[in-house]
Ligand SMILES: Nc1ncnc2c1ncn2[C@@H]1O[C@H](COP(=O)(O)OP(=O)(O)OP(=O)(O)O)[C@@H](O)[C@H]1O
């Protein structure tokens with residue numbers, strides 16, 4: 426690997442991104458960048474009325490992640506230091522393309538590219554795939570009140586959007602290593618061997 430590893434954990438809502446990113450960072454003694462969720466003023470409103478709130482929400486996520494990515498670049502990437510993030514900035518486009526419509530979607534897409542195109546992107550992606558039942562169970566287990574009304578159809582759509590997005594990313598950026606984890610079968614929380622196998626794969630890539 427020529428550049429310092431910039432590792433992103435990705436997958437649809439509740440797949441286990443934060444959990445895996447935190448476990449890996451701990452095991453490998455690496456810094457971890459986590460999404461800010463609790464201070465988000467629009468998520469609650471968005472889940473109650475997506476059409477009314479999607480633009481505000483997507484812009485909020487984009488601006489927050491822009492700032493985090495800016496800091497990550499100066500603090501780690503530019504200094505050749507490895508870092509793990511519990512998201513890839515590309516998820517803004519995955520969600521935005523799904524939740525926005527018409528001219529707002531076009532404007533958002535343009536702003537996304539203006540803000541992010543010149544930033545370094547992760548060179549290793551751990552993509553956790555999981556089916557609808559698994560995601561619903563994990564979301565219920567986490568028990569965030571505002572997520573209780575997430576429609577299964579929205580979640581199912583995101584599962585498919587993620588599959589398409591990862592395939593498209595693999596085509597456009599063949600040098601990015603994408604490790605796909607079957608989140609229905611592989612249980613890195615309950616089975617230490619499952620976690621060790623993932624950590625081993627990442628360590629190999631970092632040599
Ligand atoms: N492999 C697993 N087995 C069992 N429970 C898991 C597993 N991975 C995550 N969980 C649990 O599922 C819930 C969701 O996990 P987590 O918050 O890491 O998901 P996430 O992908 O970061 O979610 P979000 O998309 O909302 O950011 C948590 O309660 C976590 O403890």
Ligand SMILES: Nc1nc(=O)c2ncn([C@H]3C[C@H](O)[C@@H](CO)O3)c2[nH]1
Pocket residue numbers: 438460462468482483486516517520521524572
């Ligand atoms: N619409 C939308 N756009 C995003 O970029 C985005 N990123 C995360 N989320 C939702 C999923 C979890 O409920 C919660 C925590 O991840 O926030 C998003 N929702």
